[in-house]
Amino acid sequence: MAHEDHDAIYDLLAARGVSRRDFLAYCGSIAALLGLSEAYVPQIAAAVNRGARLKPAIWLNGGACTGCTEAIAQADSPDVATIVLEILSLDFIETLSMAQGEDALAAAEAVFEEPGYILIYEGSVMKGFDGNALRIGGITGLEELEHAAPNAAAIVAVGSCAVDGGFVMARPNPADATGVSMYLQEKGIDTPVVNLPTCPVNPEWVVAILVDVLLLGTLETGAILDKLDRHGRPKYIFGQTIHDNCPRRGHFENGNFVYEFGTEQEALGYCLYPVGCKGPQTYTNCPIVRWNRRASWCVEAGSPCIGCGSLDWVDVGAPFLNRHRDLPLPEVGNTQPNTIAGVVAGIAAAGLAVHAVGMKATGRTSGGAPYEEMKERDKKRMKKGGGE
Amino acid sequence: MAHPAHYREAHPFIFVMTHWINLVSIVALTISGFYIHYPFLPGLMSVMRGMHFFFMFVLLINLAVRIIGAFTVKSATRLGTREVDTDIKNWLPQKLNRGQMWPWLKYYLFLKKEHPIGAKYGVLQKIAYLFTIPLTLAAAYTGFAIWGPTMDWGFLIAGTDAVGGPMAMRIIHYYIMWGFILFTAIHIYLANIEGTDPSKLIFKWEETEGLQFDAEGRVVGGKGH
Numbered sequence: 049m050a051h052e053d054h055d056a057i058y059d060l061l062a063a064r065g066v067s068r069r070d071f072l073a074y075c076g077s078i079a080a081l082l083g084l085s086e087a088y089v090p091q092i093a094a095a096v097n098r099g100a101r102l103k104p105a106i107w108l109n110g111g112a113c114t115g116c117t118e119a120i121a122q123a124d125s126p127d128v129a130t131i132v133l134e135i136l137s138l139d140f141i142e143t144l145s146m147a148q149g150e151d152a153l154a155a156a157e158a159v160f161e162e163p164g165y166i167l168i169y170e171g172s173v174m175k176g177f178d179g180n181a182l183r184i185g186g187i188t189g190l191e192e193l194e195h196a197a198p199n200a201a202a203i204v205a206v207g208s209c210a211v212d213g214g215f216v217m218a219r220p221n222p223a224d225a226t227g228v229s230m231y232l233q234e235k236g237i238d239t240p241v242v243n244l245p246t247c248p249v250n251p252e253w254v255v256a257i258l259v260d261v262l263l264l265g266t267l268e269t270g271a272i273l274d275k276l277d278r279h280g281r282p283k284y285i286f287g288q289t290i291h292d293n294c295p296r297r298g299h300f301e302n303g304n305f306v307y308e309f310g311t312e313q314e315a316l317g318y319c320l321y322p323v324g325c326k327g328p329q330t331y332t333n334c335p336i337v338r339w340n341r342r343a344s345w346c347v348e349a350g351s352p353c354i355g356c357g358s359l360d361w362v363d364v365g366a367p368f369l370n371r372h373r374d375l376p377l378p379e380v381g382n383t384q385p386n387t388i389a390g391v392v393a394g395i396a397a398a399g400l401a402v403h404a405v406g407m408k409a410t411g412r413t414s415g416g417a418p419y420e421e422m423k424e425r426d427k428k429r430m431k432k433g434g435g436e
Numbered sequence: 437m438a439h440p441a442h443y444r445e446a447h448p449f450i451f452v453m454t455h456w457i458n459l460v461s462i463v464a465l466t467i468s469g470f471y472i473h474y475p476f477l478p479g480l481m482s483v484m485r486g487m488h489f490f491f492m493f494v495l496l497i498n499l500a501v502r503i504i505g506a507f508t509v510k511s512a513t514r515l516g517t518r519e520v521d522t523d524i525k526n527w528l529p530q531k532l533n534r535g536q537m538w539p540w541l542k543y544y545l546f547l548k549k550e551h552p553i554g555a556k557y558g559v560l561q562k563i564a565y566l567f568t569i570p571l572t573l574a575a576a577y578t579g580f581a582i583w584g585p586t587m588d589w590g591f592l593i594a595g596t597d598a599v600g601g602p603m604a605m606r607i608i609h610y611y612i613m614w615g616f617i618l619f620t621a622i623h624i625y626l627a628n629i630e631g632t633d634p635s636k637l638i639f640k641w642e643e644t645e646g647l648q649f650d651a652e653g654r655v656v657g658g659k660g661h
């Protein structure tokens with residue numbers, strides 16, 4: 049790769065206050081995330097530089113809080129990831145596009161007509177209210193997705209909402225929200241979907257996936273599909289639990305726990321397991337990649353993991369500061385599993401106690417009652433036989 | 437006094453051992469399980485997890501030994517006798533138990549005064565004991581499905597997905613533990629409420645005299661006849 053090829057991007061990055069060194073370090077982290085050696089750094093850098101001339105990417109918003117857009121945009125201080133994303137020909141993004149109204153929609157339409165673009169979808173697919181929970185440019189969100197999906201080379205579902213409905217589909221799910229891949233399956237649209245859960249999505253992962261499918265050509269070869277797990281999530285991001293890589297893991301093993309916030313144990317940075325950390329069952333590489341320009345992440349910042357990278361994460365994680373989820377009992381409402389177990393055990397213990405009183409009263413506790421001479425059945429048979 | 441004689445032939449020594457191992461394992465697994473669910477004391481997590489992972493294998497190996505023993509060891513198939521037969525006979529339907537489910541239920545509900553005739557294990561007792569095998573296997577399956585080194589195995593992931601993820605699996609595992617607690621409570625109660633002879637035999641391998649029975653379940657002699 050000739051050095052001159054890089055000039056354009058370096059000028060652009062320099063204008064945004066990013067040095068060549070920062071950029072290459074960033075490409076190095078992308079390589080690491082993708083499971084590639086550092087030898088791939090120049091290739092990634094060159095690929096990013098070429099990016100704009102490859103495939104256009106479109107960002108659509110479904111039913112969500114726009115937190116994923118916010119996470120990517122980080123409008124007050126753009127970082128390397130943001131700039132790289134800008135370079136990657138993100139032709140249309142509803143919440144951030146300069147163009148507005150019909151002009152913006154026309155720009156998107158122009159992209160939709162040329163098959164092969166990457167569709168980044170943020171937010172849940174809300175099927176309720178005949179799809180009218182979300183309307184864009186006079187059509188429902190469902191129609192927009194059905195229109196945009198078939199021609200896309202691949203869909204990157206960013207954030208838990210796009211993956212399976214996220215918090216929008218938490219009980220009672222009034223909007224009948226679901227994930228992109230589930231909805232497309234219902235509609236028989238077989239565009240490959242790469243799922244990137246968590247709430248919001250981590251920008252580093254979006255960049256990694258775009259570099260992977262858009263620039264390293266894994267989509268064309270089909271290699272990207274081999275990198276996905278059974279939920280369509282990249283294994284190199286969602287292959288291990290947070291617990292596996294947690295910096296507080298030592299405290300877990302030693303039994304140093306935070307039982308209450310505002311205590312000395314919390315100040316000492318002990319393990320947050322008793323205050324409901326969902327790290328042991330949440331498969332993301334948050335502890336390694338971290339968030340906010342790799343500054344920190346939930347557990348490092350002192351909060352237990354609430355499991356936002358899991359499927360159906362609100363219902364399986366809430367209440368977030370408890371070890372177990374609530375079970376929604378009919379008539380009773382949300383109940384902790386140990387309360388249910390305690391009630392059942394209490395009833396059983398009371399039943400045995402009452403039974404023991406009965407056994408005592410009937411004189412069976414000192415050796416049991418006298419044995420029957422023959423089975424009741426045999427007795428009946430004999431009677432019957434005698435009567436005939 | 438109408439207690440059957442409890443002879444060693446009812447519980448050969450190997451089964452006294454497996455019973456002890458079951459007891460110790462289940463107690464250790466329950467205590468450490470409660471701790472892993474919520475570490476009620478600081479400082480013991482690695483000890484408790486180590487204990488949990490050690491005794492889960494002990495319990496499974498013990499189950500295997502017990503099942504092999506059922507086919508290779510002879511034991512009495514009814515109380516109050518020293519006659520023995522292959523132990524598995526105790527776990528299959530037995531002539532002495534035929535038609536006795538309802539009498540047993542009535543007896544325990546105080547609707548029947550006399551002690552029903554039965555094999556070494558009465559109808560309900562046998563069902564309850566046999567139920568601990570799938571219960572143990574279910575505990576093992578759900579436990580391995582949430583244990584780091586094995587949770588990614590295909591046949592465990594299939595189950596985890598089917599029940600709705602690791603949280604659901606964790607709660608099922610937790611309830612299986614409560615199943616063991618309930619079983620054990622009822623087991624201890626029923627085994628001892630009419631006298632401690634069964635405990636003396638299964639824990640200390642100590643014989644006690646009592647009624648002797650023939651193959652039809654009729655009292656034929658012994659202490660208390």
